[in-house]
Amino acid sequence: MSRVGSKSSMEAGRVVVSHERGFTVSEAQSAPTPEANDDVYDVKAIEARWGSYWEEAGTFVPLDDGSRERRYVLDMFPYPSGDLHMGHAEAFAMGDVVSRHWRHCGYDVMHPIGWDSFGLPAENAAIKNNQHPAEWTYKNIETQAGSFKRYGISADWNRRLHTSDPEYYRWTQWLFLELFKNGLAYRKDSPVNWCPKDQTVLANEQVVNGKCERCGTEVTKKSLNQWYFKITDFADRLLDEMDQLEGHWPDRVLSMQRNWIGRSHGAHVRFGIQASGAQPAHDVTVFTTRPDTLFGATFMVVAVDAPLAAKLVTDEQREAFEAYRESVKVLSDIERQSSEREKTGVFLGRTAINPLSGEEIPVWASDYVLADYGTGAIMAVPAHDQRDLDFARAMDLPVRVVLETGEEDPAVSGVATVGEGTLVNSGDLDGLNKAEAIAQAIGIVESKGLGEATTTYRLRDWLVSRQRFWGAPIPVIHCEHCGEVAVPDEQLPVRLPDDLRGEALAPKGQSPLAAAEEWVNVACPSCGGAAKRDTDTMDTFVDSSWYYLRFASPQSSTAAFDAEAVKNWLPVGQYVGGVEHAILHLLYSRFITKVLQHLGHLDFPEPFSALLNQGQVLNGGKAMSKSLGNGVNLGEQLDEFGVDAIRTTMVFASPPEDDVDWADVAPHAMQKFLARAWRLANDVTSQPGVDPAAGERSVRSATHKALHDALELLDAGKFNVVIARTMELVNAARKAIDGEVGGADPAVREAVETVAVLLSLVAPYTAEDMWDRLGHEPSVANVPWPAVDESLLVEDTVTAVVQIRGKIRAKLEVAADISEDALRELALADDAVKRSVGDAEIVKVIVRAPKLVSLVVK
RNA sequence: GCCCGAGUGGCGGAAUUGGUAGACGCACCGCACUCAAAAUGCGGCGACGAAAGUCGUGCGGGUUCGAGUCCCGCCUCGGGCACCA
Numbered sequence: 016m017s018r019v020g021s022k023s024s025m026e027a028g029r030v031v032v033s034h035e036r037g038f039t040v041s042e043a044q045s046a047p048t049p050e051a052n053d054d055v056y057d058v059k060a061i062e063a064r065w066g067s068y069w070e071e072a073g074t075f076v077p078l079d080d081g082s083r084e085r086r087y088v089l090d091m092f093p094y095p096s097g098d099l100h101m102g103h104a105e106a107f108a109m110g111d112v113v114s115r116h117w118r119h120c121g122y123d124v125m126h127p128i129g130w131d132s133f134g135l136p137a138e139n140a141a142i143k144n145n146q147h148p149a150e151w152t153y154k155n156i157e158t159q160a161g162s163f164k165r166y167g168i169s170a171d172w173n174r175r176l177h178t179s180d181p182e183y184y185r186w187t188q189w190l191f192l193e194l195f196k197n198g199l200a201y202r203k204d205s206p207v208n209w210c211p212k213d214q215t216v217l218a219n220e221q222v223v224n225g226k227c228e229r230c231g232t233e234v235t236k237k238s239l240n241q242w243y244f245k246i247t248d249f250a251d252r253l254l255d256e257m258d259q260l261e262g263h264w265p266d267r268v269l270s271m272q273r274n275w276i277g278r279s280h281g282a283h284v285r286f287g288i289q290a291s292g293a294q295p296a297h298d299v300t301v302f303t304t305r306p307d308t309l310f311g312a313t314f315m316v317v318a319v320d321a322p323l324a325a326k327l328v329t330d331e332q333r334e335a336f337e338a339y340r341e342s343v344k345v346l347s348d349i350e351r352q353s354s355e356r357e358k359t360g361v362f363l364g365r366t367a368i369n370p371l372s373g374e375e376i377p378v379w380a381s382d383y384v385l386a387d388y389g390t391g392a393i394m395a396v397p398a399h400d401q402r403d404l405d406f407a408r409a410m411d412l413p414v415r416v417v418l419e420t421g422e423e424d425p426a427v428s429g430v431a432t433v434g435e436g437t438l439v440n441s442g443d444l445d446g447l448n449k450a451e452a453i454a455q456a457i458g459i460v461e462s463k464g465l466g467e468a469t470t471t472y473r474l475r476d477w478l479v480s481r482q483r484f485w486g487a488p489i490p491v492i493h494c495e496h497c498g499e500v501a502v503p504d505e506q507l508p509v510r511l512p513d514d515l516r517g518e519a520l521a522p523k524g525q526s527p528l529a530a531a532e533e534w535v536n537v538a539c540p541s542c543g544g545a546a547k548r549d550t551d552t553m554d555t556f557v558d559s560s561w562y563y564l565r566f567a568s569p570q571s572s573t574a575a576f577d578a579e580a581v582k583n584w585l586p587v588g589q590y591v592g593g594v595e596h597a598i599l600h601l602l603y604s605r606f607i608t609k610v611l612q613h614l615g616h617l618d619f620p621e622p623f624s625a626l627l628n629q630g631q632v633l634n635g636g637k638a639m640s641k642s643l644g645n646g647v648n649l650g651e652q653l654d655e656f657g658v659d660a661i662r663t664t665m666v667f668a669s670p671p672e673d674d675v676d677w678a679d680v681a682p683h684a685m686q687k688f689l690a691r692a693w694r695l696a697n698d699v700t701s702q703p704g705v706d707p708a709a710g711e712r713s714v715r716s717a718t719h720k721a722l723h724d725a726l727e728l729l730d731a732g733k734f735n736v737v738i739a740r741t742m743e744l745v746n747a748a749r750k751a752i753d754g755e756v757g758g759a760d761p762a763v764r765e766a767v768e769t770v771a772v773l774l775s776l777v778a779p780y781t782a783e784d785m786w787d788r789l790g791h792e793p794s795v796a797n798v799p800w801p802a803v804d805e806s807l808l809v810e811d812t813v814t815a816v817v818q819i820r821g822k823i824r825a826k827l828e829v830a831a832d833i834s835e836d837a838l839r840e841l842a843l844a845d846d847a848v849k850r851s852v853g854d855a856e857i858v859k860v861i862v863r864a865p866k867l868v869s870l871v872v873k
Numbered sequence: 874g875c876c877c878g879a880g881u882g883g884c885g886g887a888a889u890u891g892g893u894a895g896a897c898g899c900a901c902c903g904c905a906c907u908c909a910a911a912a913u914g915c916g917g918c919g920a921c922g923a924a925a926g927u928c929g930u931g932c933g934g935g936u937u938c939g940a941g942u943c944c945c946g947c948c949u950c951g952g953g954c955a956c957c958a
Contacts (some may be wrong), residue, residue, distance in 0.1 A: 267952065270877040274954040281958080303958060356956085383956045392957050401874090402956050473957055596952080639878090667898075668885060679885050681899050688898085691913090727889080736887065739897035746897095752912075797890045817895050821939045823893060861938055867892050 054697060056690035058657035061784045065793075066165070068783070074794045075118075075126060075169045079583070083123035087584045088114040089563055089623075091093060091600070092129045095155035096781055099162040101632040101639065101649050102593070105675060107168055108592035108665040109629045109734065112776045114169050116729045117588075119772065125584055126169055127566040129176035130156050133555045134186075135213060135229060138485040138520055145517030147484040151586040152179055162650070167658055167779040174569045178558035183565065183773050184487040185508035186575035187558050190607070191479075192490055192501045197614060199245045200479070202499070205387075206320075207478060209237035214522030215482045218554060219475050220275075220599045240484055242489060242551070243476040246606045250276055250472045252317060256620050260543040263625040265672065268597040275598050277473025282306040282457050284394065284466035286315060286367040288378065291329050299323065299367065299378075302389030305396065306460065309371045310441035311417035312394035316360065316406065318384040319343055321391035327378060329364030336361050341559040343382045358383055358406040369394075370465040371442065371456070381406060389471050401431040412847030417441045442794045477603065479554045483630035484511070484527040486552030494539035494546035503540050504858060509548065559600055560607040561620055563587055581617065590623035593631070601626070627732065630674035632665075639677075647677050659778035660686035666777045669736040689781045692745045692774055695767045696785040703790040710762025712807070717747040718766045719807040725773055726803070734776075739772040764789070771795050774849065817842045818869040824851040835862040842868040 069075060093103060114126040137148035144151070156177060176183055208217040212232040216239060221228040246253075254276050257269050281304035288297040301315065317324045319340050328336045332585040337359040349835070360381030367378050383392050383402055397407035397414040404425055409416050414426040420430075420436035438444045443459070444452045460466040461490035480489065488509040490502040502509055512534045520527045528534060529550040539546035550615065561575065567584045568577035586608075592600075601623070608622040631638060634645040652661050663685040668675040707715060721744040728737045748766040752758045768789055775782035775795045786795035810831050815838060817825040825847040827837060839862050842848055852872055859871035 218909050265878090267877050274876065277954075279957075301958085305958080358956085381956095383958095385957065388957045395958085400958065402958075405956090446940065473958080475952085594952085670886085670911090673886090676885080679899080684899060687912095694913095731889095733887090734883090736897080739887070742897055748927065749914085814893070820893080821937090826893075859938065861892095864894065867939090869892080869938045 016769045054694070054864075056693045056781075058660070058686070058780075059693050061693075061780045062101045062165075062658060065783045068793065069167075069169070069779075069796070070164065070172055072794065074796055076123075076171050077123045077125045077171055079123065079125075079521060081583075082120060084581055085562055086117050086122040086124050086588045087127045087566075087586075088117065088589045089566070089587045089591070090128070090592070091596065092131050092559070092562060093159060094131045094134060094136075095152055095435035097155060098158050099122065099166070100648055101647055101652075101677065104166065104649050104652075104661060104806050105632050105665045106591060106593065106629045107163070107166065108662045108777065109627060110589070110672045111169055111662075112666060112729070112737075113589045113591070113627075115776045115779075115796060116361050118169070118796060119775075119798065121799060124169075125174070125566070126171060127174035127176075127569070128163060128168065128170040128172070129562060129566070130159070131555065131559050132156060132176065132179040133486045133552075133558055133560070134179040135485070136485065138483060141485075142517055142520050142642050147513060147516055148520070149513070151180065152485075153177075155413065165653065166656060166662070167470055169779070173856075174566050176562065176565055176569045178487075178562060179485070179509045180847050181510055182572070183562075184558070186530075186565065187553065187561070188490040188502070188507050188509060189504070190561055190574055191487075191553060191557070192246055192504075193614060193616075194610060195491070195499075195501055199248065200242060201245065202240055204238060206236045206238050207241055207803055209239075210234055213483070214524050216478060216480060218478045218556070220477075220556075220602070224598065224795070238580065241478055241480040242549075243478055244606070246477045246603075247472060247474055247532065249606055249609050250278065251470075252609050252620070253474075254278055256609075259419060259621060260624075260626070262462040263854050264623075265594070265626065265628050268594065268601065268626065268628065271597045272602055275602065276475065278470060279304050279472075280468070282460060282466055283469045284309065284460055285388065286370060286372060286394065288365050288367050289375075291365050294327070294329055294365070296578045297327065299392050300390050300466070301392045301394045303394055303398065305453070307438065307441075307444065307447075307449055308399050308417050309369065309394070309456055310444065311396040311398050311415050312376060313397060313407065314395045314417055315367045315375050315378045316384045316393050316395050316403075317363065317378065317380050318386035318391040319360070319382050321379040321386040324363065324380040326839075327363050327365055328380070332362060332364035336363065339380070346382070357434060358402070358409045360406065360410060362410075369458065370463070377412070379406075379410065388473070397431065397435055398425045399431050401433075404429065404431040415440060417444075418452075429855060430563070433605070448691075477554075477606070479557055480551040481554055482522065482524065482526045483552055485640070486555055488528065489551050489557060490547040491549040491551055492537060492546045493549060494540060494542060494544060495585065496544055497539055497541040497546075500539055500541045504596070511770040526552065528552070556599060556603050557690055561611075562605040563590075563604070564611075564617075570695045576616075578616075585617070586619050586621060587623045589627065591627045591629060594628040597628075615869060627671055629671050630669065633674050633676045633678075635678045636676060652682065656682040656686050657689075657780075659689050659781045663689065663738065663777045666734045669735055671732060671734055687780055688742060689774070690747070691749065692741075692770050693746065693781050693785055695748050695770060696788040698752045699764045699767050699789060700758045701761050701764045705761040705764060707765035710752065710760045710765060711756045714751045714756060714760065714762035714766055715804075716746055716807045716810070718762070718769045719804050721773065722769060722801055723803045723808055726800070729776075737773065738777065744770055744773070765801075772798055772801065812842075813864055813865050815842070816867055817845065817848050818867065819848070819851050819872060821869070824848055831865055833865045835864045838862055838864045838868060842870075 088110060091109055109802060114124055118124045132152050135675040137152045140151040141148040205653045208222050210217055212230050217234060219228060219757060222234050225234055227234055260269060281302055283300050283302055285298050285300050288299055290296040360379045363378045363380055365378045368376045369376055395403040397404040398416045399418055417438060417440050418436040419439050420432045420434050425431050435449050438447045444455055447455060457468045490507060490509045492500045492502060494500050512531050515527060535547050535550060537546055537548055564576040564581055567580035571577050575851055604622050608617060609620055611617045612620055634647055637643055637647040642820045660682050664680050664682040665675060668680045721740045724740050725737045746768060748763060751763050756763060771782045771785040772795060782795050783793055812828050813831050815827045815829045816823050825845045827841055839860055855872040857870055857872050861869040
């Protein structure tokens with residue numbers, strides 16, 4: 016068959032025939048007529064034929080008229096660095112399965128696409144090429160947009176957005192001002208993470224193992240005045256409202272966010288510091304999660320870099336203290352945070368009074384206590400905290416056990432005891448267990464006004480200033496008289512100057528915008544006096560923390576998002592993207608949604624109802640990278656195997672959340688499968704609309720079984736198995752066509768039409784072409800999911816198994832509706848069963864008709 | 874150290890509520906068609922064994938008529954947090 020086709024294709028003079036796999040790859044400039052290659056699965060021709068159809072026909076533009084239930088599917092929008100790569104191909108293939116599935120189910124699906132187009136690489140390219148970052152950015156966006164269209168994503172192109180468009184960042188600036196006006200954005204001086212290479216500050220979330228998340232340079236500390244968003248105000252909500260994501264978000268993402276927020280419950284306890292010479296008395300509050308061990312506190316430690324330490328130190332000790340503080344400063348964060356390091360510190364010359372025992376204890380400064388966690392000061396309980404014990408042993412300080420656990424004395428073993436036990440040496444707390452003692456100690460402290468129960472978090476406020484150019488300018492004007500003044504709404508957006516190029520954008524430790532004097536110097540909106548713009552831009556994670564809202568009404572010029580449209584579409588029903596954003600983007604987006612809800616702009620607390628983290632695409636067990644030279648070029652793969660084969664390979668390889676190793680997969684096999692499926696459409700000889708009820712029952716059963724299974728599998732997210740079921744249906748249809756049933760049987764048409772619908776989830780071109788060949792109007796994407804006829808799922812006969820001592824000894828072909836008694840008798844009468852039972856006595860017979868009989872013998 | 878997740882053929886992976894382990898595919902082997910190759914179609918393919926059969930889902934126990942699935946104790950791998958009091 017195929018030879019005839021390929022021959023005629025060759026005669027047509029514009030087809031490169033690749034015989035080894037039974038399909039051809041033509042170099043046709045325009046869509047060939049179907050007749051030219053009727054029997055050959057010509058990937059290029061099929062792609063050319065449908066390449067622009069969907070966008071022109073508006074197939075994937077939602078109706079948005081309320082006639083159908085709305086659903087919102089979103090893929091994490093790409094950053095426009097060059098062309099699409101294998102990772103995009105994987106992620107967007109997954110998102111498209113959901114989008115297309117929901118469309119078949121009759122939902123009005125919104126599946127928008129846009130670009131996260133502010134960011135450093137554009138700026139670096141601009142410096143190198145003496146350009147404006149916009150040139151590189153928008154060129155890459157066009158390249159990627161073209162590739163997405165080729166990739167056949169069921170996207171609504173009318174909603175396209177770019178965060179670097181003034182029409183977009185005008186509203187990013189509005190968002191900033193909403194936080195600013197409501198006390199949720201503020202400036203403070205503090206030591207911040209500084210990347211010496213990128214010459215900009217970084218958020219905590221962007222420092223990975225002490226290194227810059229972007230460029231890998233070791234991060235240093237720098238004291239700067241910077242803008243922060245008060246994400247810590249929302250720490251409890253960010254934690255507690257994760258409950259509603261449970262089961263819909265991957266466990267690991269929830270776990271990562273919980274770890275990151277790091278809530279711990281404990282108490283603040285005030286210790287009095289005694290006056291010493293010229294130094295007055297002073298109260299110091301410590302945070303502890305173990306108030307039960309208060310009687311075991313044998314010294315106090317203050318963070319050496321906290322202002323408190325400098326305040327407390329006596330004149331006699333000042334010199335030693337300052338020398339120590341300097342020695343700590345030169346350590347990198349990595350060195351400082353190593354738990355392997357020996358404990359160091361210096362005595363501050365003061366003593367504190369333990370508020371419960373009245374005991375006098377020395378006050379030390381050390382770098383193992385962090386200035387910006389808790390209160391920057393701790394009560395040290397060496398018997399029950401390993402770090403305190405290490406310090407006590409290094410400084411020869413006393414160790415007192417107050418919780419008897421039955422383990423060796425920590426002072427001897429060097430191992431702090433942290434488990435359960437009974438309180439000792441602790442006054443009124445003696446005899447209590449740990450939990451009781453914690454509650455009791457907090458009660459005592461509170462009643463005496465010496466402290467209170469409290470909660471602290473690992474999470475820090477979100478540092479959003481960046482000393483870079485290619486981002487949304489912070490819309491604040493600094494005026495000597497009026498202070499920080501919000502840029503008035505009608506002056507938004509604060510546009511980036513478009514005349515800076517090349518070297519003018521190079522990092523200098525302050526934003527390149529500072530040098531644009533015309534831009535910087537403005538009249539104060541409040542008093543009209545001379546004032547200066549804030550020259551920093553916002554972290555690009557601010558841009559992406561609200562884009563999912565913008566998609567509901569991307570053209571709105573009167574609001575960041577239209578309230579009605581957001582009500583209609585949000586929250587996102589299915590969000591798809593990589594796990595690398597488990598903390599950064601997802602935490603920020605959740606925070607911003609909660610802020611906007613808090614301010615009355617939204618009426619839901621969580622932006623993404625369900626999250627799917629697709630795996631990575633590896634090659635040879637490792638992530639693709641330039642340095643390893645194991646990269647696979649997506650465009651070349653698409654050229655060689657076709658879009659559909661690559662998409663199908665991505666989805667079939669493994670469950671969506673697992674990694675795909677390109678060395679282990681076989682795109683040519685998927686191409687073969689698609690060709691096999693496509694050929695079915697040519698072999699259907701009945702007319703469209705023929706009643707399948709008249710068709711062969713066994714074929715119909717296979718069809719409806721596939722439909723039934725596919726629905727459950729799609730809902731369970733097992734997309735790879737959906738393809739396996741589709742393959743089975745293709746095999747069954749092939750068998751029917753080649754066998755006695757024949758291509759004219761209506762059941763064969765039903766089967767092949769079902770194949771086209773199932774295939775449309777991953778192979779849009781092939782599916783659309785099949786649908787066309789089957790005599791239908793496009794698009795197969797809009798075909799309602801065929802209803803499953805339950806009666807066809809019931810088989811006439813089933814194989815029952817007989818187990819003896821749990822092992823299968825016989826298989827019986829029985830009627831599906833066999834009674835328990837009949838099945839029992841049949842099993843007991845079976846020769847193989849009799850032989851296996853032998854002389855043993857049958858104690859019990861368990862029957863699960865029609866599938867199983869289990870004999871208990873002794 | 875604490876917290877999540879995962880271990881199934883040569884490989885990727887299947888397996889409703891415990892009920893035929895290995896679906897589907899890759900690789901490999903064979904057959905048909907062909908002068909031949911490719912393509913296509915059909916068949917085989919966990920291990921040991923001639924067969925009957927025995928063993929088999931990381932390891933050790935347990936519950937059950939029956940465990941990949943449930944319980945207890947481990948091991949290994951991947952990921953997150955970590956001098957966070």
